[in-house]
Amino acid sequence: MKNALNIVYLIPLLPLVGFLINGLLRKHLSKSMISVVGCGTILVSFALSIVMFLQVKNGDGGTIEYFNFISVGELTIPFAFQIDQLSSLFLLIITGVGFLIHVYSTSYMQEEKPEHFGRYFSYLNLFVFSMLLLVMGANYVIMFIGWEGVGLCSYLLIGYWFKNNEYNKAANKAFVMNRIGDLAFLIAIFWIIAKTGGVNYGEVFAFAPKLSGTDATIITLLLFVGAAGKSAQIPLYTWLPDAMAGPTPVSALIHAATMVTAGIYMIARSNVLYSLSEVSMNVVAIVGLATALLAATIALKQNDIKKVLAYSTVSQLGYMFLALGVGAYSAGVFHVMTHAFFKALLFLAAGSVIHAMSGEQDIRNMGGLSKKIRITFITFLIGCIAIAGIPPFSGFFSKDAILLNALLVDSHDGSFSIKGIILYGVALFTALLTAFYMFRLLFITFSGTFRGTEEQKHHIHESPAPMTIPLIILAVLSIIGGLIGIPDAIVKGGDKFTEFLSPVIAQRAGHPVSHSTEYMLMGLSTVLVGITIIVAWRQYRNYKRKEATGFAKVLEDKWYVDEFYEKIIVKPLHNFGGFLKNVFEKLVVDGLVNGVGRMVNYGGRQFRLLQSGQVGSYVLLMVLSMVIIFLVQFFLRK
Amino acid sequence: MTITITQILFWILSVAALFSALMVITSKNPVHSVLWLIATFFSISGHYILLSAQFLAVVNIIVYAGAIMVLFLFVIMLMNLNRETEPQKNRWIKMAGAIAGGCLLLVLVASLKNVESASTIEDVKGGDVGFIKRLGKELFSTYVVPFEISSILFLSAMVGAVVIGKKE
Amino acid sequence: MPITHYIILSLALFSIGIVGVLTRRNAIIIFMCIELMLNAVNLLLVAFSKMHNYAAIKAAADQKLPITEAILNTGSEGQIFVFFIMVVAAAEVTVGLAIIVMMYRNIHSVDVNFLNRLKH
Numbered sequence: 001m002k003n004a005l006n007i008v009y010l011i012p013l014l015p016l017v018g019f020l021i022n023g024l025l026r027k028h029l030s031k032s033m034i035s036v037v038g039c040g041t042i043l044v045s046f047a048l049s050i051v052m053f054l055q056v057k058n059g060d061g062g063t064i065e066y067f068n069f070i071s072v073g074e075l076t077i078p079f080a081f082q083i084d085q086l087s088s089l090f091l092l093i094i095t096g097v098g099f100l101i102h103v104y105s106t107s108y109m110q111e112e113k114p115e116h117f118g119r120y121f122s123y124l125n126l127f128v129f130s131m132l133l134l135v136m137g138a139n140y141v142i143m144f145i146g147w148e149g150v151g152l153c154s155y156l157l158i159g160y161w162f163k164n165n166e167y168n169k170a171a172n173k174a175f176v177m178n179r180i181g182d183l184a185f186l187i188a189i190f191w192i193i194a195k196t197g198g199v200n201y202g203e204v205f206a207f208a209p210k211l212s213g214t215d216a217t218i219i220t221l222l223l224f225v226g227a228a229g230k231s232a233q234i235p236l237y238t239w240l241p242d243a244m245a246g247p248t249p250v251s252a253l254i255h256a257a258t259m260v261t262a263g264i265y266m267i268a269r270s271n272v273l274y275s276l277s278e279v280s281m282n283v284v285a286i287v288g289l290a291t292a293l294l295a296a297t298i299a300l301k302q303n304d305i306k307k308v309l310a311y312s313t314v315s316q317l318g319y320m321f322l323a324l325g326v327g328a329y330s331a332g333v334f335h336v337m338t339h340a341f342f343k344a345l346l347f348l349a350a351g352s353v354i355h356a357m358s359g360e361q362d363i364r365n366m367g368g369l370s371k372k373i374r375i376t377f378i379t380f381l382i383g384c385i386a387i388a389g390i391p392p393f394s395g396f397f398s399k400d401a402i403l404l405n406a407l408l409v410d411s412h413d414g415s416f417s418i419k420g421i422i423l424y425g426v427a428l429f430t431a432l433l434t435a436f437y438m439f440r441l442l443f444i445t446f447s448g449t450f451r452g453t454e455e456q457k458h459h460i461h462e463s464p465a466p467m468t469i470p471l472i473i474l475a476v477l478s479i480i481g482g483l484i485g486i487p488d489a490i491v492k493g494g495d496k497f498t499e500f501l502s503p504v505i506a507q508r509a510g511h512p513v514s515h516s517t518e519y520m521l522m523g524l525s526t527v528l529v530g531i532t533i534i535v536a537w538r539q540y541r542n543y544k545r546k547e548a549t550g551f552a553k554v555l556e557d558k559w560y561v562d563e564f565y566e567k568i569i570v571k572p573l574h575n576f577g578g579f580l581k582n583v584f585e586k587l588v589v590d591g592l593v594n595g596v597g598r599m600v601n602y603g604g605r606q607f608r609l610l611q612s613g614q615v616g617s618y619v620l621l622m623v624l625s626m627v628i629i630f631l632v633q634f635f636l637r638k
Numbered sequence: 639m640t641i642t643i644t645q646i647l648f649w650i651l652s653v654a655a656l657f658s659a660l661m662v663i664t665s666k667n668p669v670h671s672v673l674w675l676i677a678t679f680f681s682i683s684g685h686y687i688l689l690s691a692q693f694l695a696v697v698n699i700i701v702y703a704g705a706i707m708v709l710f711l712f713v714i715m716l717m718n719l720n721r722e723t724e725p726q727k728n729r730w731i732k733m734a735g736a737i738a739g740g741c742l743l744l745v746l747v748a749s750l751k752n753v754e755s756a757s758t759i760e761d762v763k764g765g766d767v768g769f770i771k772r773l774g775k776e777l778f779s780t781y782v783v784p785f786e787i788s789s790i791l792f793l794s795a796m797v798g799a800v801v802i803g804k805k806e
Numbered sequence: 807m808p809i810t811h812y813i814i815l816s817l818a819l820f821s822i823g824i825v826g827v828l829t830r831r832n833a834i835i836i837f838m839c840i841e842l843m844l845n846a847v848n849l850l851l852v853a854f855s856k857m858h859n860y861a862a863i864k865a866a867a868d869q870k871l872p873i874t875e876a877i878l879n880t881g882s883e884g885q886i887f888v889f890f891i892m893v894v895a896a897a898e899v900t901v902g903l904a905i906i907v908m909m910y911r912n913i914h915s916v917d918v919n920f921l922n923r924l925k926h
Binding site: 644645648652655656659660662663668671672675678679682685686689690691693694697698701702705706709710713714716717719724725726727731732734735736738739740742743746747750751758759760766767768772773776777781784788791792794795796798799800802803805 | 807808809810811812813814815817818819820821822823824825826827828829830831832834835837838839841842845848849852853855856857859860878879880881882885886888889890892893894895896897898899900901903904905906907908910911915916917919
Binding site: 616620623624626627630631633634 | 727731734735738739741742745746748749
């Protein structure tokens with residue numbers, strides 16, 4: 001198995017090939033061919049990823065250098081892949097979930113024209129390629145290439161239905177907001193190069209202890225801004241809900257399972273740097289928690305099935321950042337994994353619902369669907385339970401690990417710090433909100449009576465097998481996915497996940513909390529979540545449409561954050577742009593450009609007189625030119 | 639410093655050449671111009687003799703002053719050009735031309751005045767490079783091919799002149 | 807005589823030729839001025855030829871070397887060149903005068919200002 005690293009380049013290469021085939025030949029291939037190419041490449045990549053994973057598990061990871069990507073002065077940036085615990089895990093998630101979503105898409109996008117169908121799959125393959133590059137790169141520059149690639153694909157896929165201008169606007173918004181984060185990331189890379197003289201993870205982390213505190217803080221904060229852009233954290237989160245304009249499988253793949261977790265990956269990857277800066281850790285934790293809470297409150301009152309899931313994603317990402325911020329990197333990555341399962345499941349199930357409802361996304365027009373689309377309902381229910389955190393579903397373990405680690409922050413002797421208690425309290429409250437809005441969504445959608453039109457009612461049907469099979473697989477994963485990270489309190493040595501990641505991620509020393517306390521905390525959260533679900537059931541099992549008022553209205557309108565941004569940032573920028581366009585452009589730029597043109601015109605008209613046709617004047621000019629040439633030569637030689 | 643006969647002749651010939659050259663461009667009557675040009679060529683031939691280039695001096699007189707200038711004279715008389723028919727440029731253009739030429743002279747002199755200022759030309763024993771015997775040998779041995787080619791040039795010039803000159 | 811004298815004389819003749827070209831409108835006079843310029847150049851060539859010849863012979867004599875045929879021939883290229891210039895000038899005059907005659911026949915003038923169709 002040692003030689004498996006030699007073919008690691010195939011993992012990203014195959015999706016790239018798929019992208020090229022589907023992209024270039026989309027007008028000539030049939031839909032089934034496109035599906036085969038699109039899914040097949042990812043499937044092979046997935047198989048190779050499993051091989052890699054097993055190899056890494058045996059301790060045979062490593063870095064493979066291909067060629068010198070950039071070589072400037074002292075700085076050499078190799079094009080290299082790094083296969084270790086962290087990247088192999090992400091490889092599995094990306095290719096595995098990615099494959100399921102590809103399969104799902106073959107059915108979901110069936111109504112598209114063949115060339116658009118091919119376009120869709122080529123984008124999807126390109127996305128997978130970029131994402132693989134992002135996680136496999138052995139330095140920040142390769143990561144950045146992938147980072148930009150996924151941003152591009154995200155843009156392309158959000159604006160997939162480019163004939164709808166609203167969707168284009170959403171795509172632009174996502175792109176611009178990501179760009180803000182990317183800029184910070186780029187500056188961070190420059191800073192790293194300036195301070196450490198390299199970008200390879202190995203070199204940078206080896207150099208890290210010699211970094212000054214300020215440098216470490218600045219670098220990590222800049223990296224975090226980049227991560228916040230990509231992973232939709234305050235203040236750059238508003239693009240993610242709008243990104244739901246894309247096809248639902250895209251939301252599942254890019255805006256829930258993989259791309260948005262790139263920020264988590266980046267920070268987990270840089271955990272050595274983050275551990276150097278207390279300030280950055282606190283910022284990450286607080287921003288993460290604030291985002292989790294804010295997004296959860298907004299999700300309470302959303303009526304678009306995908307919007308609820310989008311805010312839920314933002315909230316869960318906040319959770320992951322909280323985990324990173326309190327130093328529980330492996331808990332954060334664990335949550336990335338379980339979240340990839342259940343959120344992809346929820347999105348795909350939502351897609352199935354939308355499919356059944358002939359494109360309807362407003363849950364106020366649904367209701368009572370549980371009997372008609374049985375598989376979708378059950379899988380959706382499993383997803384809800386998983387995200388709410390009921391044991392033994394996957395969400396429970398990862399969320400519990402985050403809560404516990406939040407509580408234990410700054411604690412060295414088993415007693416809890418005030419900071420820890422506050423973080424824990426807010427995080428737990430957010431978890432309850434999560435359970436509430438997810439079950440609200442579930443009940444409004446699936447129970448009660450149908451509230452849509454007769455036509456829709458007549459049309460409701462279960463989705464075909466290519467859609468339900470991924471749902472079932474993801475549901476199974478959502479149930480059992482958490483079992484690889486069972487805390488020590490329940491099964492001794494059950495936390496295989498943390499153990500697996502330990503070579504790349506620094507662990508906090510010791511386990512200062514007693515098992516009984518841990519049981520108590522688990523019980524507490526489980527009971528509270530259970531109560532919340534019952535409350536949600538009582539309130540929403542027979543949902544009647546009514547207008548939101550008061551505070552609910554504020555929540556429904558997303559705390560008016562978009563409007564706030566509009567007023568504070570977009571409007572002034574717009575006005576500034578208008579000023580530039582109307583005043584600066586017209587007077588200065590146009591003046592310059594037209595001036596040059598007018599000058600040439602005038603000069604031409606004047607110089608034209610020189611061409612009189614008179615031989616005499618030509619000779620005169622010739623003589624004068626000779627004089628000038630002699631003069632120049634005469635003076636230059638002096 | 640003694641003034642040799644050569645120097646005296648040099649200065650006389652120089653003044654004559656320059657004066658007659660100026661007269662060429664200032665005479666109103668084209669026929670006079672031609673005659674002054676012949677005078678110039680004679681002075682230049684005199685210079686050639688001073689430089690002991692007898693062959694060229696003779697050729698200059700025969701070909702230039704003789705053949706070519708007679709051709710000019712012939713054409714001018716054929717066209718019946720005289721003082722009255724002579725077109726004149728306006729004064730400003732003349733002045734501009736004169737100034738431009740003067741500038742050129744100034745610049746050329748300025749840039750060339752230091753060239754090998756030490757070199758002088760004197761008659762030395764055996765300095766017979768311009769004699770017909772020596773040049774003839776050179777011309778018909780080393781330069782025989784260009785010499786023959788120049789005959790073709792003449793032929794083509796003749797043909798050209800006939801073609802251009804004939805009526806339609 | 808210092809070579810500088812010849813240089814200045816030649817330049818003066820040349821410049822007079824140029825002034826003639828610039829100030830006159832009669833095509834024949836302009837043509838004559840060109841001949842004058844050619845002659846100025848010829849004069850300079852002969853002067854240089856003589857200068858080199860003299861320098862070579864003098865150097866040989868100073869070093870008590872035998873004066874060979876090659877040394878005596880130094881500088882003859884310049885005079886050969888002048889010879890060829892005269893040949894070409896003669897040919898040029900033939901064709902040039904033919905053109906002027908042709909022009910006179912067509913526009914009944916030798917004024918170059920009538921020849922302003924170069925700009926078309």
